[in-house]
Amino acid sequence: MKGLLANVLIAIGGAFLLLQAQDLLNSKYIINFLNQNLVSLLIALLAINSASLGIVLSKIRELIDEEKGNGDFSKTKNEMLFSIKEQIVLIFLSLILLMLNDSKWGASHPEYKPAMEMAVITCFTYAMLILFDSARSIFVVLSFKK
Known part of the structure; x- marks a missing residue:
């Protein structure tokens, strides 16, 4: 749980820095790019991470077999499953945020636009941490x- 909180705070900090850099440069590149590509990127990262975790699990299985089944990697397996769940949550959260940002509600509440952009960029930075x-x-x- 402590690691989750640390990752969330790091992701928020990274998103804040990216948003400030974007504003400093008077650019909308990051948010425009993420508005168009975030969900696709998150799905691709989920696929990459799933394949990577498959490699790790294969190697762990090999280590367990060499030790005649004496290794306990249940915590590792649970952490891997948790990371997959995190990514799925990020995909759905991103969909919701992007829909809100593009909706009539979002257009009628411009005061929330910076927070929405920050949340979208945070989803991306959190996925990079995963x-x-x-x-x-x-x-x-x-x-x-x-």
Whole structure:
């Protein structure tokens, strides 16, 4: 739970910095790009992470078999499942945020636009953190020495 909170705060901080950089440069590139591509990116990242986790699980299975089934990786498996669930939640949350942002309600409430943009960018930065965590797990498992 502590790791989840830390990741959320890091994602919010990263989104804030990106939003400030975008405003400083008087650009709308990031938010326009994410409005058009965020859901596709999140689905692609889910596929990449699922494949990566498959590699990690295969290596873990190999390690368990070499140790004659004495390894307990249930916590690792639960964390992997949690990361998949996080990504699915991000996809649905992004869909909701993008629909709200593009709706008549969003147009009639411009005071919420910065918060909506911040939330959309936060979904993206959080997905990048999940991708980083998955990539790191691959290197940890592949560099494991008996």
